[in-house]
Amino acid sequence: MDESNERLDEALGLNTSIARRDFLNGALVSAGALWAAHLSPMQQLVRGQQPAATAPKSSWGGNTQEAFDAGHAVRDGLYDDPNIAAVDTGELFDLVIVGGGFSGLAAAYYFNRAKEGRAKILVLENHPVVGGNARRDEFSIKGQTLYAPQGSIVAQDLPPALAATAPVANIFRELRIDLEKIRVPPEASAFGVLWDQKSHGVSPRWYANVFAAPLPSGVKQDFLAFIQSIMPFYGNSNWKDELERLDRYTFKDYVEKERKWDPGLFRLMLPDLASFFGFPDTVSAAAVYAQYGGGPRALYSFRGGNSGFLRHLVKSLNPKAIRGRDLSDDIINGQINPAALDEEHIAVRIRLGATAVRVEHEGKPDSSNSTRVIFSKSGKLHRLRARGVIMAGGGYITQHVVRDLPLEKREAYGKFRYVPVLWVNVALNNSRALDNSGVNFLSTYHDGFGVMLAVYEKMSAGVPGRPLDANRPNVIGLGVPKFHLGMSPKGQSLNGRLEMRETSFRDYERKIRLELVRLLGPWGFDPRRDIEAIAISRxxxxxxxxxxxxxxxxxxxxxxxxxxxxxxxxxxxxxRFSHMMGAIGQGHRAVQDILSLS
Known part of the structure; x- marks a missing residue:
């Protein structure tokens, strides 16, 4: 590195002693050490280097290298032998659920309710903490504990036309969650937007919403036309037919060729599209209308994002799973009690650090009465039996774990594409730049390393009449979907995953600090002085x-x-796209499939 780059790194604070955590697909690759920051995740795993400092804290949501390796061994065929040796646990469950994210835990919730608590249910979760993408980061700054989501930020009401019939619409009421207490204030619900020299050739300014920004008249007119087209979408009886028609187009082509709207409309919406869908120039127009249809809807979030909803779900399944009373504050702040999760006498057991590697029927699938499940835990293979199984992990691994999967389903999974996303949480020791800038809860920007800045504290209204202390610590997030305009979805996915595997923490940290200088520097942000911790989830x-x-x-x-x-x-x-209510709905649907067997 030349002298000028060394000076830049020094000014940015790359050599400061802060907390650093690096996750790859949930696996904690490194924590706390500068030596590891110079290596990419693949370099660290190839060299066999374990995460720095102590073993990963359960509150971090990290995984062990063992679970990371087991998942990739499934993909690479290391467990293909049907006679592979495994310790028989002697267990028989009514239902085994593979995956402890929202869909898996929702499946446990609905099956347990249908069986009135009399069924034996086991959830296999390969991480040391349940949650999937809804796990959270925790930071201790100035004596305060701050939470931040690792990917699942906010919940949204279903469109009114769908909420009346959706079987999961009442789940929050059933979990006794007071939605009004966690409702994002209306003024914070709109996406803010940054106009600056790099993106628009003007002095930097954060606008509370896109209509407050100085839009060209043609773009503004066509944006209004787009909004008018989505508002009544689900109110039309033929909305499903309309989705099929829209599915013929990318949204970009629909805007520019079918509707002949100003091409500037697509550019205006690009960060939004990237945030929701990943690859903005190749997303289906049907997906955009399905997501935006019906117009703005209420948003809800706990401190730490959707991990709060998940914790309520876990507590409802097992009151001893989280220490403390059955009150929302205790559920959010209480420590998870791992010893209570897999007790033999309880109806719903959660087995942490257990990676399913083989799932198959005993006998012919169409006449079988049970299934065999082999999982890896603590470096050993174990075998159990189940009358039914719900696969609640992503399709990218499900297609490899289920060994007798028919060709039709394998070919279907072969069509699925996935978006690589980098989610970054940055803990700050003060909030001056955030206060001075006026940046909103969720705000987008153009032509950057990422596309979204999240200021989590604005998810709540605060205490009326009480001024905020500029010295209060804070946590902000950066959303960085890895897209490459002009490439096919498959090409964008491969390129993004390759970059994530081969980029060192230090290289990403440099980009993060430079990005924050752009986003907050005009309002007094100093990356060397203000940053206390950085957690990257790849x-x-x-x-x-x-x-x-x-x-x-x-x-x-x-x-x-x-x-x-x-x-x-x-x-x-x-x-068809990842969101909390969709995951819960899929859990409910799969339970109906299992119940139909009996």
């Missing part, structure tokens, strides 16, 4: 499913949804 194929043109009509999702013998499928991919 979600490769563990990011979110990508709805390409045809994904609503090519039959892949319908084929992948179908139950197979005594195995049902519940992962969020089957909702």
């Amino acid at each position: 979600w490769g194929h563990h990011g979110y499913v990508f709805p390409y043109p045809g994904f609503f009509t090519d039959g892949a999702v319908e084929a992948a949804k179908k139950p197979f013998g005594r195995i049902a499928f519940a992962h969020t991919d089957l909702d």
